[in-house]
Amino acid sequence: MDTGSGDIFSGWRQGRLDPSLADVHRSIKVSQSGSTWRRALAFFGPGYLVAVGYMDPGNWATSLAGGSKFGYTLLVVALVSNIMAIILQSLCARLAIASGRDLAQACRDAFPRPVAFVLWLLAEIAIIATDIAEVIGTAIGLNLIFGIPLELGVIITAIDVFLILYLQKLGFRWVEALVITLLGVIAVCFGVQIALADPNWGDVIRGFAPTTEIVTNPEMLYLALGILGATVMPHNLYLHSGIVQTRAYGETLKEKKEALTFATIDSTVALMFALLINASILILAAATFHASGNTQVAELGEAHTLLSPLLGLAIAPTLFGIALLACGINSTVTATLAGQIVMEGFLNIRLPPWLRRLITRAIAIIPAAAVTIWYGEKGTAELLILTQVVLSLQLSFAVFPLVMFTADKRKMGALVAPPWLIVVAGIVAVLIAALNLKLLFDFAGALF
Known part of the structure; x- marks a missing residue:
């Protein structure tokens, strides 16, 4: 058995596979x-593309709803979700570096074709749900800042494909630079708003302590699962396992171990930054809306309108709109890459990135436009939260294969995950599945 020379391990059925994102594969020298x-420093970047998915517009809706309705109580969910994300994303980097496969390719190799097809279909549903959230979030951001009608804003979001195509031609580092710059803009916007909101920091700290009410209260559990779905996102697992391989880290065991260390540090630091943003959204909602008795705020537009009188500064809603638009643009970049990785990895179909993006975005625009036209902002808010719950329900179908692969020494060689990490990841996988089952039972009970 090879443990680092670059030959294919005996645990994989197929030989070397054509890489996903072939135009940028191993393009960044180490x-x-x-x-x-x-x-x-050469590994600095992929983690921040992954972190984008942990603060997309869908997450804003769930965090605003959770903060306005339950105050700081759900901060612990953001923390636990972030810890889960750090563990799972480290496994993604491990799978990619050890096997040279992204998660989609690994599923295609390991499972019978019908099973792999179902997993592909579920992954596509997750990406479409993500895209719907981005379409709506970006459209609302355009409306808040420039006054563009939501219906027109939904259509405008389709042209972001050309921005992504241009950046990919310049090189993958340019994609990462755009994402990191926009993340900086988001951080500054929320930093100012949190300072203006002046939250009760004692309550904030207590919000990170667990409480059984989150599980026993169906409404709170629904929002908690929405936050979980917005934090640990299925498409991010496919994304990370693909973009880690943009680094030319070498083929020896020593080089792979060092690459794994640096890639894990990159994703962990980036996800801690994502936690900071996620917590800021919830803290802002709790300190402004919940504290003033506005406990039903979930619409992004409503939040924008209420911020100015509550914070006493006219620039506050503008900062909110800028941060939302930056989130929407960032999320379109990562969803494009994830969609390309999923399609190429599962189906071995190569489409130009612009065509792949247009297909995915067109599928997302149809329900987003329909809801926007018929129901207005209230309908978009409900759809945003629903997309995040859909993501949570899809998550187990990506997490369990990931844990299985990284625990298999025949597939991973010397970089097989240590027993303690597999135990922790297994607990995370079972916990996610259990929470989702409880949510389904609660829904069934409400219906009957």
């Missing part, structure tokens, strides 16, 4: 002669 910091 110097083997420079300092440790310089080598680590």
